[in-house]
Amino acid sequence: MSKRYFVTGTDTEIGKTTIAAGLLHAARQAGLTTAAVKPVAAGCERTAEGLRNDDALALQAECHPPLAYELVNPITLESAIAPHIAAREENVGLSVELLAGACLQVFDRNADLTLVEGAGGWKVPLNEEQTLAELAVDLKLPVIMVVGLRLGCINHALLTAESIAASGLRLVGWVANQVDPNMSRPRENLETLRKLLPAPCLGEVPWLEQVDSRWVAECLDLTPLL
Structure with missing residues (x-):
């Protein structure tokens, strides 16, 4: 078994990495091998080992074998x-072909579950022509x-799902992540999302003061993915 998925979100800062790491942790608990790629990360800190991104490090921690x-x-x-602006300012070339080649290197590991995490939302530009x-x-x-x-999440979710379908890809599942602890009528919003989105809900993750992949994994259902 070798399953591969692209993880996108309805916006930036809505917990793609939190959910991706949780899915990988759940797979590890089930005895599966895991791998992850965040092809491009904007917002990295300089370290002795080079530039490092917190989201990528969180994904790396859930990769087994390492x-x-x-x-x-x-x-x-x-x-x-935005990655395309950062890349231009830092003289880094970004293209679908470059990132695809990097992803294929990880795919060659043939992990049971491999996740490719995007940056921001679905249509984030890579350059003047590609997203x-x-x-x-x-x-x-x-x-x-x-x-x-x-x-606003219902509108964002429906538009993103529509764009995914228009791209010819299949939305295999979605995860509800509580990013606003003070959101009004969260249950009613969830009910609407369940009715209108053309894919199963893989889980509901409550507001967490401190993110822990173990707790997130307990909220998720891998069955539709595997």
């Missing part, structure tokens, strides 16, 4: 801004969507 950081996050950008959505299309990856539960 993967080198450079495989998990091949393109590192220091500025925490990260085109990377998922190029790799022919089914998509997992993280819905950040906050005001």
